[in-house]
Amino acid sequence: xxxxxxxxxxxxxIVSSVVLFILSxxxxxxxxxxxxxxxxxxSKSGFNLTDKSGVDEAGVKDQPCPLNGQLHTKNQKDxxxxxxxxxxxxxxxxxxxxxxxxxHADVVYEAVAEGGITRFMAMxxxxxxxxxxxxxxxxxxxxxxxxxxNGALYAHVGGAxxxxxxxxxxxxxxxxxxxxxxxxxxxxxxxxxxxxxxxxNVHTTxxxxxxxxLDRDWGPEVDGERWDxxxxxxxxxxxxxxxxxxxxxxxxxxxxxxxxxxxxxxxxNPTTNTYDRxxxxxxxxxxxxxxxxxxxxxxxxxFQEESVADDGYDAGQHLLxxxxxxGTGLLFQDGTATxxxxxxxxxxxxxxxxxxxxxxxxxxxxGQIWVQTVPTFSEQDVTYN
Numbered sequence: 601x602x603x604x605x606x607x608x609x610x611x612x613x614i615v616s617s618v619v620l621f622i623l624s625x626x627x628x629x630x631x632x633x634x635x636x637x638x639x640x641x642x643s644k645s646g647f648n649l650t651d652k653s654g655v656d657e658a659g660v661k662d663q664p665c666p667l668n669g670q671l672h673t674k675n676q677k678d679x680x681x682x683x684x685x686x687x688x689x690x691x692x693x694x695x696x697x698x699x700x701x702x703x704h705a706d707v708v709y710e711a712v713a714e715g716g717i718t719r720f721m722a723m724x725x726x727x728x729x730x731x732x733x734x735x736x737x738x739x740x741x742x743x744x745x746x747x748x749x750n751g752a753l754y755a756h757v758g759g760a761x762x763x764x765x766x767x768x769x770x771x772x773x774x775x776x777x778x779x780x781x782x783x784x785x786x787x788x789x790x791x792x793x794x795x796x797x798x799x800x801n802v803h804t805t806x807x808x809x810x811x812x813x814l815d816r817d818w819g820p821e822v823d824g825e826r827w828d829x830x831x832x833x834x835x836x837x838x839x840x841x842x843x844x845x846x847x848x849x850x851x852x853x854x855x856x857x858x859x860x861x862x863x864x865x866x867x868x869n870p871t872t873n874t875y876d877r878x879x880x881x882x883x884x885x886x887x888x889x890x891x892x893x894x895x896x897x898x899x900x901x902x903f904q905e906e907s908v909a910d911d912g913y914d915a916g917q918h919l920l921x922x923x924x925x926x927g928t929g930l931l932f933q934d935g936t937a938t939x940x941x942x943x944x945x946x947x948x949x950x951x952x953x954x955x956x957x958x959x960x961x962x963x964x965x966x967g968q969i970w971v972q973t974v975p976t977f978s979e980q981d982v983t984y985n
Contacts, residue, residue, distance in 0.1 A: 665726035666828055667706035667749075668897075669836025669966035672726055680726045683810050684778070684820050684827050685752040690720040691736040694861050694881075695800045700888040701732030703968075704806075708896070709745050711973040712906070713737075714917045716855040718862050721745065723752075724806050731889050733793065733803040735782065738768040741921040741973070743775065747947045750830060751822035753813045755780040757790075757802050764911030766918035775947075778818045785812055832950045837963040839897075841873040845935030850875070850984040852901055854974055857981055864972070866899055868935045873965070875899050875932060897967030900953060901982060902929040902942045906975035921973055928956065930982065933965045937984050 659673035667685065690699055692710075702708060705722035713719035713736075721742045722732070738759030746752055754777050761769040772779050782790040782802060789812045793801045813819070820826050850866040857863060860880040867876045874895035877885040885894045905922035924944050931938040931953065939956040951971075953962050974982060 664836065664966070665706055666831060666833050667723060667725050668969050669834070669964065670706070670726065670968075671966060676726065682820060683725070684813070684818065684822075685749040686724040686806060686809055686813075687742075687746050687749070687752050687754050688722045688724065688732050688804070688809070689736050689738060689742065689756040690722055690732065691734045691800060692718045692720060692862070693800065695796065696734050696736075697882060698886050698888050699733060700803070701729035701806075702894055703887040703890060703892050704729035705968065707969045707971065709742060709971045709973070711739075711741060711921060712854050712862075712919060712975070713739055714914070714919065716859045716862055718854055723749065728806045729889060730805055730807075731803055732805060733888075734796070734800045735790065735802040735804055736799065738772065738781075739919070740766045740768045740771055741919070741923055743768060743771055743777065744923050744944075744947045745951070745971075746777065747775065748944075748950045749827070750948075751778060751818070751820070751827035753778045753780050753809060753818060755782075755804060755809050757782040757799070760913070760918050762909075762911040762913045762918065764909050764918075765920055766909035766911050766913075778813065778816075780809055780812065834953070834969075835961050835963045836966050839873045839965055840934050841870055842935035845870065847932050847935055847937040847984040850899065850932055850937075851982065852972055852974060853978055853981045854972075855978060866932065869895065870935060873897065873934060874967070875970075877970075895968075896970040897933065897965040898969045899932040900929060900940070900969065900971045901932070902951075902971065902973050903927055903976045903979045904973050906977070921975075923973065927976075928979075929953070930984075931962055931964075932984070938962065 657673050657676050659675060661671040661673055663672050663674055663677040665672060690702060702722055704727045705724055706726055707723040709721040710718050719736060735755060735757050738756040746754055759768040760766045789808045790802055790804045793803050845868050848868040851863060853863040863880060865878045865880060869876055874897055877894040887894060904927055907920045908916040909918040909920050910916040911918055924946060926941060926943045929940045929942050931940045940953050940962060941956050942951055942953055944951040954960060955962050
């Protein structure tokens with residue numbers, strides 16, 4: 601299915617993007633030259649950065665979010681049914697921390713972008729985030745996971761575009777993805793904060809992105825059918841916190857254990873039945889929108905073959921992950937670890953996680969789900985106790 605206008609050639613789109621980028625850059629310069637800057641962001645008179653995550657929504661919470669099973673009110677469901685899923689690429693270099701908006705995501709995917717540095721794709725539908733940052737570029741394997749959410753908006757700042765298997769920008773067009781590239785939208789959907797230097801300072805909000813999508817007639821329907829008509833949710837269950845946790849401390853390195861800036865420590869919190877995230881070198885992984893530590897209910901580690909694209913970019917540093925087919929992994933929830941298998945038949949098919957012993961699809965706790973892709977050569981380095 602192609603969502604882009606078939607009358608537009610790739611060359612036309614590229615030229616248009618360049619023109620829009622120049623115009624958006626100019627308008628941003630004009631804005632910042634006339635706006636006072638405070639507390640590391642732009643003037644409050646120019647933006648509404650209130651936290652609209654829905655975590656304090658009043659009423660009975662009995663409506664499950666399709667993405668992660670978390671229960672919300674009927675009023676919140678009425679809101680999310682009017683919009684498609686939204687994916688935002690968020691950077692994770694040390695210069696990018698602390699990030700904003702990740703605690704509000706329903707699902708987060710994490711994989712190495714280059715040089716052992718991981719990157720996130722945060723999926724939003726049932727909650728809002730008043731400030732997401734820093735937004736960074738697209739990578740091809742994230743498009744494979746994005747494609748599981750039919751009609752999802754994809755927010756990013758440029759991306760890999762060298763001809764070859766890692767050509768994310770070309771694939772966005774070929775796959776008909778609803779593209780929300782900063783170079784095509786610019787200000788005020790995106791803006792650069794004064795707290796950091798480029799390229800680590802691009803901000804946006806879910807409200808602005810969903811509005812920009814609706815302005816392009818990208819709502820919850822795709823070709824006359826709601827996006828979730830064919831969507832297959834994962835199976836969910838209520839909490840069952842362990843009284844004798846067997847996976848209280850988890851360490852997930854992505855390349856080698858020596859890269860302490862990006863290896864992740866997950867510490868089980870029995871009070872909330874969540875896993876608190878931290879990095880060995882930089883400590884707790886906090887969210888600037890609420891000063892809370894990132895603490896998902898579920899952590900999934902899937903082991904996948906990694907290779908280089910060999911597309912002539914930076915000595916072949918664009919990466920590829922063999923994320924279609926079947927493989928192994930680990931599921932962490934309720935203070936326990938379960939050996940699992942993952943299965944994703946094609947780019948468009950949903951990833952399914954099954955118990956390695958029984959072959960049955962696992963049930964996931966309701967709440968934020970964090971999916972980490974670790975190359976198979978680091979599989980033995982993932983530890984827990």
